[in-house]
Amino acid sequence: MSAIIEEHHHDDHHHGPAKGLMRWVFTTNHKDIGTLYLWFSFMMFLLGGTFALVIRAELFQPGLQLVAPEFFNQMTTMHGLIMVFGAVMPAFVGLANWLIPMMIGAPDMALPRMNNYSFWILPFAFTMLASTLLMEGGGPNFGWTFYAPLSTTYAPPSVTYFIFAVHLMGISSIMGSINVVVTILNLRAPGMTLMQMPLFVWTWLITAYLLIAVMPVLAGVVTMMLMDIHFGTSFFNAAGGGDPVLFQHVFWFFGHPEVYIMILPAFGIVSAIIPTFARKRLFGYASMVYATSSIAFLSFIVWGHHMFTVGMPLAGELYFMYATMLIAVPTGVKVFNWIATMWQGSMTFETPMLFAIAFVVLFTIGGLSGLMLSIAPADFQYQDTYFVVAHFHYVLVPGSIFSIMAAVYYWLPKWTGHMYDEKLGKTHFWLSFIGVNVTFFPQHFIGLAGMPRRIPDYALQFADYNMISSVGAFLFGFSQLLFLVIVIKCIKTGKQATAQVWEGAHGLEWTVPSPAPYHTFSTPDEVNLKEAHG
Amino acid sequence: MANDATYQNYYVPADSKLPIFASLGLFLTVFGMGNMFNEMTAGADTTFGTMVLLLGGVVLATTLFVWFSKVIEESHAKLYSDQMNRSYVWGMSWFIFSEVMFFAAFFGALFYVRAFVVPWLAGEGNRGPSDMLWPNYVAEWPMLNTPDPTLFPGAHTAMGWWGLPLINTILLVTSSVTVTIAHHGLNEGNRKKLITWLGLTVALGIVFLGCQVLEYYHAYTDLGLTLNAGIYGTTFFMLTGFHGAHVTLGTFMLLVMLIRAIKGHFKADDCFGFEAAAWYWHFVDVVWLGLFLFVYILGS
Ligand code: HEM
Ligand SMILES: [Cu+2]
Numbered sequence: 001m002s003a004i005i006e007e008h009h010h011d012d013h014h015h016g017p018a019k020g021l022m023r024w025v026f027t028t029n030h031k032d033i034g035t036l037y038l039w040f041s042f043m044m045f046l047l048g049g050t051f052a053l054v055i056r057a058e059l060f061q062p063g064l065q066l067v068a069p070e071f072f073n074q075m076t077t078m079h080g081l082i083m084v085f086g087a088v089m090p091a092f093v094g095l096a097n098w099l100i101p102m103m104i105g106a107p108d109m110a111l112p113r114m115n116n117y118s119f120w121i122l123p124f125a126f127t128m129l130a131s132t133l134l135m136e137g138g139g140p141n142f143g144w145t146f147y148a149p150l151s152t153t154y155a156p157p158s159v160t161y162f163i164f165a166v167h168l169m170g171i172s173s174i175m176g177s178i179n180v181v182v183t184i185l186n187l188r189a190p191g192m193t194l195m196q197m198p199l200f201v202w203t204w205l206i207t208a209y210l211l212i213a214v215m216p217v218l219a220g221v222v223t224m225m226l227m228d229i230h231f232g233t234s235f236f237n238a239a240g241g242g243d244p245v246l247f248q249h250v251f252w253f254f255g256h257p258e259v260y261i262m263i264l265p266a267f268g269i270v271s272a273i274i275p276t277f278a279r280k281r282l283f284g285y286a287s288m289v290y291a292t293s294s295i296a297f298l299s300f301i302v303w304g305h306h307m308f309t310v311g312m313p314l315a316g317e318l319y320f321m322y323a324t325m326l327i328a329v330p331t332g333v334k335v336f337n338w339i340a341t342m343w344q345g346s347m348t349f350e351t352p353m354l355f356a357i358a359f360v361v362l363f364t365i366g367g368l369s370g371l372m373l374s375i376a377p378a379d380f381q382y383q384d385t386y387f388v389v390a391h392f393h394y395v396l397v398p399g400s401i402f403s404i405m406a407a408v409y410y411w412l413p414k415w416t417g418h419m420y421d422e423k424l425g426k427t428h429f430w431l432s433f434i435g436v437n438v439t440f441f442p443q444h445f446i447g448l449a450g451m452p453r454r455i456p457d458y459a460l461q462f463a464d465y466n467m468i469s470s471v472g473a474f475l476f477g478f479s480q481l482l483f484l485v486i487v488i489k490c491i492k493t494g495k496q497a498t499a500q501v502w503e504g505a506h507g508l509e510w511t512v513p514s515p516a517p518y519h520t521f522s523t524p525d526e527v528n529l530k531e532a533h534g
Numbered sequence: 535m536a537n538d539a540t541y542q543n544y545y546v547p548a549d550s551k552l553p554i555f556a557s558l559g560l561f562l563t564v565f566g567m568g569n570m571f572n573e574m575t576a577g578a579d580t581t582f583g584t585m586v587l588l589l590g591g592v593v594l595a596t597t598l599f600v601w602f603s604k605v606i607e608e609s610h611a612k613l614y615s616d617q618m619n620r621s622y623v624w625g626m627s628w629f630i631f632s633e634v635m636f637f638a639a640f641f642g643a644l645f646y647v648r649a650f651v652v653p654w655l656a657g658e659g660n661r662g663p664s665d666m667l668w669p670n671y672v673a674e675w676p677m678l679n680t681p682d683p684t685l686f687p688g689a690h691t692a693m694g695w696w697g698l699p700l701i702n703t704i705l706l707v708t709s710s711v712t713v714t715i716a717h718h719g720l721n722e723g724n725r726k727k728l729i730t731w732l733g734l735t736v737a738l739g740i741v742f743l744g745c746q747v748l749e750y751y752h753a754y755t756d757l758g759l760t761l762n763a764g765i766y767g768t769t770f771f772m773l774t775g776f777h778g779a780h781v782t783l784g785t786f787m788l789l790v791m792l793i794r795a796i797k798g799h800f801k802a803d804d805c806f807g808f809e810a811a812a813w814y815w816h817f818v819d820v821v822w823l824g825l826f827l828f829v830y831i832l833g834s
Contacts, residue, residue: 018549023549025554026549026550026551026553026554027549028546028547028548028549028550029546107546108546110624110625111621111625112546112547113547113550113552113553113601114553116550116554117552117553117556117557120553120554120557121557121560121561124557124558124560124561125561128561128564128565157572157575157576160568160571160572161565161568163568164564164565164567164568167564168560168561168564171560174629174632177628178624178625178628178629178632179625181624182621182624182625182628185624186617186620186621186624187617187621212631212632212635213631213632214635216632216633216635216636216638216639217635217636217638217639219636219639220636220639220640220643221639224643224772226571227761227768227772229571230571230574230575231761231762232686232760232761233761233762233768233771233772234680234686234764234765234768235643235765235768237686238651238655238667238681239680239681239682239686240680240681240682240685240764240765240768241647241651241652241655241677241680241681241686241764241766242647242651242764242765242768243646243647243650243651243654246643246646246647246651249642250639250642250643253639253642311661519546
């Protein structure tokens with residue numbers, strides 16, 4: 001089936017999806033591929049979550065109870081890698097696939113076959129990565145940041161498969177991002193200017209640009225590792241004139257933009273949801289676009305804030321400190337705009353809105369701890385403690401992950417044609433909200449008190465807070481099964497959704513029926529531009 | 535910007551078996567390679583890994599061949615509008631940008647090593663550990679004496695820029711000119727000019743690669759310059775090596791375009807494949823100029 005207008009022996013765009021399992025393997029349809037990405041991401045979320053619960057179970061009490069320290073290290077490493085590359089990033093790509101063509105009035109992604117290729121590389125990559133846990137010598141055990149020489153000279157042999165898995169993820173991300181950029185630049189409905197695009201499209205355009213810029217650098221750094229391990233080069237070996245700190249520079253040149261890759265699409269989602277449920281237009285659309293662009297630009301020049309304690313020259317410390325603090329300015333603009341959008345709006349609190357508001361509040365807490373960490377002399381104390389863990393989990397879990405959940409609740413009726421169960425949705429929200437805070441808030445305190453990260457055992461004075469943290473983690477983890485139930489229930493049954501779904505919703509995706517037809521906007525005259533952005 | 539006239543012809547390809555085979559091929563390739571490297575480093579038998587690698591390579595290459603043929607076929611069947619062709623143009627440009635960033639990582643490593651690591655190793659700024667480990671180490675670039683010569687025996691002579699590298703520069707710069715002349719031939723509808731100059735470009739690419747093989751041979755046998763020769767050898771071979779790999783790919787792309795030109799493909803307003811290969815070639819050329827300056831001239 002295809003939307004070929006000129007080729008007559010094929011059917012036109014009214015044709016539905018192919019039958020059977022092979023539909024999903026061979027599909028070139030952006031909605032199918034979006035669905036694949038989202039389910040894949042959810043599976044990875046559960047796998048990475050299981051690893052996290054192993055960690056929290058071991059840390060429930062001081063002393064070594066459940067797992068050997070060596071295995072504990074593999075768990076922290078795989079948890080981080082799977083969540084970053086397997087759960088958060090593919091979820092955003094899935095949302096991009098579903099939504100961008102519908103939001104800009106395009107018939108599909110620009111390069112549909114390559115779109116399928118980008119997705120189907122991932123199951124291979126993550127199978128290979130996960131299988132390292134069963135290999136001789138164990139899986140990667142050097143942390144998700146895989147600092148050399150832990151990841152080179154002292155790494156288990158499975159590191160080679162880790163390196164190639166990263167290469168596969170990189171290839172997938174680069175192709176996926178090229179597709180996104182090209183779709184946005186070339187396939188907008190006639191008359192839609194850049195400054196009419198919904199913010200989700202804007203933030204993804206900038207995210208895709210960041211991805212194309214930094215994934216090759218990640219590929220570069222793992223290639224350097226590969227050469228050091230197998231071919232006798234000395235990139236990260238000072239005995240040959242190299243430097244382990246060089247690894248950190250190259251890694252974080254990728255790594256810091258990477259954390260923005262995981263938050264910019266979230267900004268876009270929240271900027272779509274808050275106006276809908278506040279029943280007001282987004283406050284400061286243009287300033288949102290400029291703030292996002294400045295954050296992206298700044299993200300390239302602040303990587304040193306992860307390296308305050310490696311012994312950089314004083315000028316470097318000061319430069320990275322002030323540059324990092326600058327990011328708080330555009331971030332503040334965004335938070336201000338979201339609050340101003342809600343100000344005097346006639347708000348209702350459906351599940352997507354609850355997640356979006358929690359995002360604004362809790363992400364801001366994460367931003368503030370980030371600001372504390374950016375003060376170089378203070379970071380000397382915080383570095384490698386649970387305070388850092390608390391910081392990045394506040395921006396990533398109630399930040400990125402909450403935004404993904406908000407997005408799923410918000411657009412699920414459009415995808416399935418049914419309303420989800422609002423009561424269950426709210427229950428899921430409150431359980432997650434409480435779970436997240438109980439897990440991560442105490443980590444600020446034990447971090448400030450000096451508990452190091454990535455350690456299976458700890459001193460007695462940290463026992464109480466760790467116990468609380470573990471309880472919260474299990475609460476949060478098991479609540480996600482409820483999410484699964486809600487989604488499946490919504491696919492199968494539920495109140496029929498209208499085209500607009502939400503009373504206050506604006507945007508082209510709400511002008512097509514629910515569930516969205518297999519092919520949308522195959523011809524440009526279907527597009528009503530007045531509805532373009534929310 | 536899209537407009538009604540071009541938008542109408544948008545073509546969404548039907549379901550395709552190609553990507554899943556391409557994924558499988560890619561997976562087998564990297565899995566085989568990983569297995570091979572691991573066994574090699576462990577001093578064990580590499581047959582299994584090598585076989586998987588070859589199998590993966592064959593699957594991947596065949597799939598890509600069918601894939602590209604199909605795209606060409608669709609293009610000849612006039613399924614693509616101008617707008618769709620623009621998608622390919624944008625796609626190729628962003629791909630080249632990603633390649634630029636890949637090289638940026640390696641150039642960045644070279645600059646960092648030269649500007650900071652080497653002086654610090656020699657004790658500049660009293661940086662503690664490195665002074666204590668190798669108190670007698672003296673900074674120099676090219677680094678011929680490494681801090682620990684038992685682990686990383688340095689080269690005894692650096693690679694100069696005179697001779698082969700200079701010849702290679704001339705070859706590549708010339709080839710950028712010849713490919714442009716070929717493009718002019720295409721625009722003028724002069725197929726003979728297109729084929730002649732494109733053929734010459736491919737030949738220059740192959741000669742360049744031949745010279746590079748000679749240069750590597752010279753480095754290993756006469757200069758003691760190896761991958762294992764410390765950071766100078768490391769950066770030298772990784773930068774020139776990845777560049778050489780890209781020249782190989784670029785030459786191959788141009789060769790395919792040459793065959794297509796001989797078969798009568800391309801018109802002045804319908805030559806995306808040719809243009810993409812030509813842009814890639816210019817990109818490879820620019821990287822070489824960077825290498826020639828920073829690795830050869832300023833590096834020796
Ligand atoms: C106001 C903005 C932010 C500032 C000023 C900031 C600052 C910092 C600093 C200084 C560190 C290094 C701490 C250390 O290792 O000692 C850090 C770590 C980290 N940040 Fe942020 N951050 C901000 C926002 C974010 C966002 C939005 C994300 C992701 C969505 C994020 C994710 C991370 C991660 C993952 C780490 C830890 C990496 C690791 O060592 O494993 N940050 N942040
Ligand atoms: Cu950072």
